[in-house]
Amino acid sequence: MIDIALLRDNPQVVRASQIARGEDPAIVDAVLAADTSRRSALGDFEAARAQQKSLGREVAQAKGEEREVLLARTKQLADQVKSFQAKAGAAGEELDSLLSQIQNIVEGAPPGGEDDFVVVRHVGTPRDFAAEGFEPRDHLALGEGLRAIDTARGAKVSGSRFYYLTGVGARLELALLNAAVDQAVAAGFVPVITPTLVKPEIMAGTGFLGRHADEIYHLGTDDLYLVGTSEVALAGYHSGEIVDLSEGPLRYAGWSACYRREAGSHGKDVRGIIRVHQFHKVEMFSYSRLEDADAEHQRLLAWEEDMLAKAELPYRVIDTAAGDLGSSAARKFDCEAWLPTQQRYLELTSTSNCTTYQARRLGVRERVAGGQTRPVATLNGTLATTRWIVAILENHQQADGSVRVPVGLRPYLGGLEVLEPVS
RNA sequence: GGAGACGUCGCAUAGUCCGGUCUAGUGCGCCACCCUGCUAAGGUGGUGACCCCGUAAGGGGUCCGAGGGUUCAAAUCCCUCCGUCUCCGCCA
Numbered sequence: 001m002i003d004i005a006l007l008r009d010n011p012q013v014v015r016a017s018q019i020a021r022g023e024d025p026a027i028v029d030a031v032l033a034a035d036t037s038r039r040s041a042l043g044d045f046e047a048a049r050a051q052q053k054s055l056g057r058e059v060a061q062a063k064g065e066e067r068e069v070l071l072a073r074t075k076q077l078a079d080q081v082k083s084f085q086a087k088a089g090a091a092g093e094e095l096d097s098l099l100s101q102i103q104n105i106v107e108g109a110p111p112g113g114e115d116d117f118v119v120v121r122h123v124g125t126p127r128d129f130a131a132e133g134f135e136p137r138d139h140l141a142l143g144e145g146l147r148a149i150d151t152a153r154g155a156k157v158s159g160s161r162f163y164y165l166t167g168v169g170a171r172l173e174l175a176l177l178n179a180a181v182d183q184a185v186a187a188g189f190v191p192v193i194t195p196t197l198v199k200p201e202i203m204a205g206t207g208f209l210g211r212h213a214d215e216i217y218h219l220g221t222d223d224l225y226l227v228g229t230s231e232v233a234l235a236g237y238h239s240g241e242i243v244d245l246s247e248g249p250l251r252y253a254g255w256s257a258c259y260r261r262e263a264g265s266h267g268k269d270v271r272g273i274i275r276v277h278q279f280h281k282v283e284m285f286s287y288s289r290l291e292d293a294d295a296e297h298q299r300l301l302a303w304e305e306d307m308l309a310k311a312e313l314p315y316r317v318i319d320t321a322a323g324d325l326g327s328s329a330a331r332k333f334d335c336e337a338w339l340p341t342q343q344r345y346l347e348l349t350s351t352s353n354c355t356t357y358q359a360r361r362l363g364v365r366e367r368v369a370g371g372q373t374r375p376v377a378t379l380n381g382t383l384a385t386t387r388w389i390v391a392i393l394e395n396h397q398q399a400d401g402s403v404r405v406p407v408g409l410r411p412y413l414g415g416l417e418v419l420e421p422v423s
Numbered sequence: 424g425g426a427g428a429c430g431u432c433g434c435a436u437a438g439u440c441c442g443g444u445c446u447a448g449u450g451c452g453c454c455a456c457c458c459u460g461c462u463a464a465g466g467u468g469g470u471g472a473c474c475c476c477g478u479a480a481g482g483g484g485u486c487c488g489a490g491g492g493u494u495c496a497a498a499u500c501c502c503u504c505c506g507u508c509u510c511c512g513c514c515a
Contacts, residue, residue, distance in 0.1 A: 061443090
């Protein structure tokens with residue numbers, strides 16, 4: 001939810017943001033009109049209600065005939081109040097519905113669509129497998145050789161885009177996630193294991209039930225949603241609360257399974273575990289003051305890069321274009337690791353600054369000097385996911401099909417230095 | 424799954440049976456000021472959220488777990504739901 005006051009005072013800012021995202025700017029005028037009619041309806045209701053209350057007090061005092069006369073008047077008024085209230089309610093809903101369609105105001109993101117990202121920097125150098133004298137295997141071939149990844153049985157049991165991680169595969173995932181949690185804790189994050197089923201209002205509050213609602217699993221019997229990231233549960237954690245940010249941002253590191261329907265991605269990344277329905281993720285989540293949000297965003301990005309350094313992966317950082325931002329994000333940076341067998345970069349982390357968009361919907365506020373409250377900013381960023389296994393296997397593979405374990409992960413694998421194929 | 428109790432403005436609690444004087448009382452906490460050479464104690468006042476009108480001062484409205492209903496009028500009566508607790512059953 002964007003700030004209606006911003007829209008009233010600076011409608012051109014909102015229009016510009018909509019245009020940058022490739023969305024319809026005309027909705028701004030629809031909101032302004034709905035706002036006007038809601039205010040007028042609310043005024044009618046409140047005036048009538050005030051009259052009803054004061055008459056009610058007179059009724060309580062009055063006796064006999066005087067009371068009868070008053071009762072007749074109040075009965076009439078009651079109908080009027082009811083009808084005004086209904087009108088005001090409807091006008092309010094109309095406004096909310098329009099306002100909630102407006103996505104967060106873009107801040108600093110490059111204009112354009114998915115392909116218009118700006119590369120911020122490259123870190124590390126992709127290996128030259130030709131010079132090393134062998135053809136790199138892809139992550140699934142490597143994973144099968146290591147008896148680490150089993151997509152055939154995943155499909156047998158659960159369908160396409162499901163998999164088993166076995167042996168060193170399972171251990172490697174745990175190693176990654178544990179390394180991520182340890183790093184987060186060292187940086188002051190509170191580690192959290194979150195619910196993965198959430199109520200509709202929480203899912204809607206984080207902005208995931210808009211355009212891409214068909215990406216999300218829904219349990220109809222219980223009207224609960226399976227989260228696609230622990231961001232959802234962590235954003236909901238302080239919903240409806242007034243939080244204290246006087247000591248700096250509140251930082252949580254969520255550990256959870258993540259579920260995605262991957263509707264509309266048929267035929268894309270079908271091999272292996274690049275794009276799957278279920279995976280694990282450690283996610284950083286910060287509640288910060290709005291004026292600290294940019295700095296916090298940069299910190300989240302830096303922590304992501306620390307993890308990538310532990311995994312010893314070559315990657316680039318991109319500044320996502322406005323048209324490719326999620327509805328909640330004002331700005332987003334992705335870190336993409338080099339994938340040798342596909343000669344392309346693969347997203348491993350994503351950090352978004354959602355400014356006050358989610359907090360406004362979820363009612364997360366802070367108290368400021370003077371006793372006033374205002375919405376906080378929320379930010380999130382990836383520390384590790386199952387997908388990282390793809391990049392680690394491919395980038396650290398050796399000619400014999402074994403895989404060198406990055407030094408930073410060895411403590412989490414009992415000191416193991418090389419993953420050896422099972423013959 | 425069954426039975427029962429409970430949910431009030433930071434915390435604790437009154438009010439609910441019997442609807443209007445609740446414009447929600449009180450204690451604690453907190454804030455400001457006063458007093459006291461410091462501290463403690465004491466005194467006075469204040470003390471929530473959200474929305475609308477207004478430059479402001481100020482005025483008005485909504486909120487007693489949530490949502491409906493009855494009524495001229497609901498914290499109070501009725502219904503549904505949610506949550507917490509206790510007991511029983513069942514399952515890990």
